[in-house]
Amino acid sequence: MSSFSNFRPTRRGLMKGGTALAGAAALGGLPGRASAQSKTLRVLLAGDPFYYAIEGLKDQFEQESGIKIELEAISLEALQARLTSSFVSNEPDADVISVDQMWLGQYLESKWILPLDPFIKKDKDTDIEDYVPEILYSMNTWRGQVGTLPVASYAQMVFYRKDLMDAKGIKIPEDGSWTWEEYTDIIKQVNGADFDSKKIVGTVVAGQQPAPIVHMYTQLQASKGARWFKDFPAAPKWDFEPTIDSPENLGALKAFVELYKLAPPESIGYNWFDAGMRFAKGDIGMFYWWTAYSYLCKKDGYMSGKDSVVANVMGIVPLPKQPGKDQVVSLGGHSLGIAGNTQKADESWQFIKWATSAKTQKAMGLFNKFGYQFSDFARKSLYADADLLKIYPYLPGQLVALQAGNGKIVRPPAPVYTTLEGIYGLNLNNTLSGAMSPEDCLKQTSSFFTNILKGNFLIPYNQPSFDDTLDATKALIKSLA
Amino acid sequence: MTLASVPAAPRKRVRRHMPDYVPWLLISPSVILLLALIAFPLLFALKNSFYFWNLQMGPTPLGFVGFDNYKMALQGGFFLGALWNTILLTVVGTAVEFTLGLMIALLLARQLKGMNVARALLIMPTTIAPIVVGFLFRYMYDPGGGLIPWLLTSVGIPIPAQGLLGSSTTALWAVLFADVWQWTPFFAIVLYAGLLSIPDDILEAARLDRTPPLALLWHIKLPLIKKTALIVVMLRFMQLFNTFDLIVVLTKGGPGSSTRTLGYTLYQAGMVDFNIGLSSAMTWMMVIIVNAIIGLFVFFAFRDWD
Numbered sequence: 001m002s003s004f005s006n007f008r009p010t011r012r013g014l015m016k017g018g019t020a021l022a023g024a025a026a027l028g029g030l031p032g033r034a035s036a037q038s039k040t041l042r043v044l045l046a047g048d049p050f051y052y053a054i055e056g057l058k059d060q061f062e063q064e065s066g067i068k069i070e071l072e073a074i075s076l077e078a079l080q081a082r083l084t085s086s087f088v089s090n091e092p093d094a095d096v097i098s099v100d101q102m103w104l105g106q107y108l109e110s111k112w113i114l115p116l117d118p119f120i121k122k123d124k125d126t127d128i129e130d131y132v133p134e135i136l137y138s139m140n141t142w143r144g145q146v147g148t149l150p151v152a153s154y155a156q157m158v159f160y161r162k163d164l165m166d167a168k169g170i171k172i173p174e175d176g177s178w179t180w181e182e183y184t185d186i187i188k189q190v191n192g193a194d195f196d197s198k199k200i201v202g203t204v205v206a207g208q209q210p211a212p213i214v215h216m217y218t219q220l221q222a223s224k225g226a227r228w229f230k231d232f233p234a235a236p237k238w239d240f241e242p243t244i245d246s247p248e249n250l251g252a253l254k255a256f257v258e259l260y261k262l263a264p265p266e267s268i269g270y271n272w273f274d275a276g277m278r279f280a281k282g283d284i285g286m287f288y289w290w291t292a293y294s295y296l297c298k299k300d301g302y303m304s305g306k307d308s309v310v311a312n313v314m315g316i317v318p319l320p321k322q323p324g325k326d327q328v329v330s331l332g333g334h335s336l337g338i339a340g341n342t343q344k345a346d347e348s349w350q351f352i353k354w355a356t357s358a359k360t361q362k363a364m365g366l367f368n369k370f371g372y373q374f375s376d377f378a379r380k381s382l383y384a385d386a387d388l389l390k391i392y393p394y395l396p397g398q399l400v401a402l403q404a405g406n407g408k409i410v411r412p413p414a415p416v417y418t419t420l421e422g423i424y425g426l427n428l429n430n431t432l433s434g435a436m437s438p439e440d441c442l443k444q445t446s447s448f449f450t451n452i453l454k455g456n457f458l459i460p461y462n463q464p465s466f467d468d469t470l471d472a473t474k475a476l477i478k479s480l481a
Numbered sequence: 482m483t484l485a486s487v488p489a490a491p492r493k494r495v496r497r498h499m500p501d502y503v504p505w506l507l508i509s510p511s512v513i514l515l516l517a518l519i520a521f522p523l524l525f526a527l528k529n530s531f532y533f534w535n536l537q538m539g540p541t542p543l544g545f546v547g548f549d550n551y552k553m554a555l556q557g558g559f560f561l562g563a564l565w566n567t568i569l570l571t572v573v574g575t576a577v578e579f580t581l582g583l584m585i586a587l588l589l590a591r592q593l594k595g596m597n598v599a600r601a602l603l604i605m606p607t608t609i610a611p612i613v614v615g616f617l618f619r620y621m622y623d624p625g626g627g628l629i630p631w632l633l634t635s636v637g638i639p640i641p642a643q644g645l646l647g648s649s650t651t652a653l654w655a656v657l658f659a660d661v662w663q664w665t666p667f668f669a670i671v672l673y674a675g676l677l678s679i680p681d682d683i684l685e686a687a688r689l690d691r692t693p694p695l696a697l698l699w700h701i702k703l704p705l706i707k708k709t710a711l712i713v714v715m716l717r718f719m720q721l722f723n724t725f726d727l728i729v730v731l732t733k734g735g736p737g738s739s740t741r742t743l744g745y746t747l748y749q750a751g752m753v754d755f756n757i758g759l760s761s762a763m764t765w766m767m768v769i770i771v772n773a774i775i776g777l778f779v780f781f782a783f784r785d786w787d
Binding site: 077080081084087088106109110111112207208209210264265266268269281415416417418419422426429430432433435436455456457 | 535536537538539540543553623624625641642643644646647648649732733734735736737738749752753754755756
């Protein structure tokens with residue numbers, strides 16, 4: 001029997017052993033690694049509130065499916081840049097990705113994401129009919145195909161300090177029966193008031209260019225009846241001739257400039273979150289913004305878990321209307337798609353189905369690590385859920401706002417939308433700063449739009465059009481159900 | 482048995498003639514690699530600059546457009562405005578950072594008490610990522626309680642109602658201040674190293690001659706650290722010309738286009754608008770401008786380089 005004391009390692013012996021070990025590791029390791037890889041999904045998301053809920057619940061998915069999730073969240077801009085680099089160079093990055101509604105056409109047409117129709121059709125338990133059709137229309141369909149499914153959906157609503165309005169004897173209509181003029185008048189009434197040991201500023205805007213100001217302004221623009229293009233997307237023949245320089249839009253822009261004059265001057269540089277958090281500080285009377293701020297403003301910082309000063313005195317009501325115009329509400333949010341270059345399409349679909357299911361979405365709403373920080377449901381059934389209504393009592397109003405939504409009118413997903421948004425955002429920002437008059441802003445923006453659209457062969461539009469209507473989406477949902 | 486010792490015959494070194502091409506052959510792999518790494522991206526960008534290639538319209542180039550991308554860059558108004566902002570930021574930034582850096586370096590060289598700690602602290606801003614510096618200054622510029630507006634108003638300097646970053650008259654200077662805060666120590670450390678390399682006997686001789694401090698600086702110290710100073714000025718000039726991170730975090734080019742630099746414009750065209758053709762044209766215009774400026778700088782500054 002050999003013992004340790006008899007062990008005399010030689011250099012040759014060690015080398016032999018080492019080689020044998022390395023070989024065994026390589027032979028044994030290869031199939032093991034391949035198997036681990038096939039059971040791991042890379043998920044790349046935008047770092048919005050929904051991410052934190054998914055991150056907190058992903059263990060459930062891993063246990064149910066046996067698939068390991070590598071979750072990563074980055075800013076929307078960085079996400080777009082990273083994904084585009086990945087697809088152009090054909091270097092796979094992630095299997096499941098966040099796809100903004102404005103990128104959907106580009107991604108589907110470039111085959112950077114897989115259409116989800118076959119997966120939905122195959123899995124009846126996707127329960128596609130449970131989705132609010134306006135959301136799928138605005139965020140997830142392009143040319144009659146479902147490219148993504150919504151994981152967080154926002155409309156726009158008005159947020160105000162109830163206690164301030166009560167003290168001033170101002171009644172805010174709960175049913176949306178008010179006009180933008182009345183909205184501005186109320187802001188004027190509270191502007192400069194001393195309340196709760198604060199000097200109240202009437203409202204706040206998100207004035208940073210390009211996206212934040214465009215997101216806020218276009219709600220007012222659409223509500224007042226102004227449109228971006230002559231005929232897009234709900235038209236049998238698309239016509240991208242800009243209609244931005246219109247009397248309706250001029251009225252809207254002048255109203256927006258008036259609102260900025262009743263807002264903190266520094267809000268010219270505010271992004272989405274800056275505007276929301278300014279309201280959460282308690283010195284803003286009323287503003288309109290994405291519904292995600294229904295819960296974000298209840299906290300004093302992003303995922304801080306601590307209540308803000310307005311947490312219990314915040315009113316949320318539908319947007320004002322423009323007399324004689326149909327109300328159109330802006331819709332936005334985040335959706336999940338399957339990367340076109342993934343080798344794990346089925347596993348990716350499993351994850352998307354899980355993350356967007358009513359069960360998971362409810363669990364996301366009940367996830368309480370940072371306080372309740374998710375109520376951006378796209379499924380109708382969740383708006384009647386008693387557990388969720390207890391935490392988010394404003395849900396019925398939010399559903400009404402979503403059902404009045406049309407993201408494709410407010411921010412049309414034209415093929416060069418991002419470039420147009422860049423120009424529009426810059427000129428709107430210049431208008432707020434006084435460097436440009438509203439008239440010049442619209443005139444110059446329209447002229448830039450025409451040049452860009454012509455330069456990108458969109459005017460005249462000679463490619464096949466698609467009459468992209470809500471009814472067409474409803475028919476598509478029915479065919480997939 | 483005895484061994485007779487025989488002196489070894491002197492080794493004759495055979496000097497073989499090495500063919501002239503051998504040194505070239507030996508360094509050729511590195512040269513080829515270097516050229517490929519530099520030339521390939523530039524040539525790829527040059528080719529793309531003549532094509533209509535917008536990823537929002539399609540994944541591949543849609544056609545040859547000649548100089549249209551260059552025309553679009555120049556006629557769009559953004560490029561020239563951004564060029565002006567960039568030149569302003571670069572020239573003023575380099576000058577201020579150099580001057581302040583030199584002053585700090587002279588102080589460090591005086592061996593005062595606490596200079597070791599000062600040296601360690603000085604290096605810190607330079608080690609922070611510009612994106613973090615951006616966030617730091619965003620909070621410090623906050624008109625509702627930021628340190629800098631508070632300091633300025635405390636000493637009676639009025640700040641715009643929109644805040645330092647919200648006004649087009651102050652935004653670019655606010656960005657510049659953040660850059661100066663971060664990079665002045667870099668100048669200070671490098672110039673301090675230069676000052677340390679000046680031989681003591683020269684300084685001693687000057688002192689014995691009772692040379693006034695300003696003359697000592699101007700006629701002795703500065704000429705002796707000239708090479709170091711010129712190199713560091715050139716490096717910072719090129720870095721500042723590509724300023725991007727601070728702009729993204731602090732202003733996104735706004736308000737209006739008052740802080741839009743060439744780096745940010747290029748990012749907007751390439752990574753936000755995905756207009757590869759236009760951004761390639763802008764890249765080449767930037768390459769030409771930077772090389773022209775640096776070429777002139779090198780020509781004049783390094784003329785008498787031994």
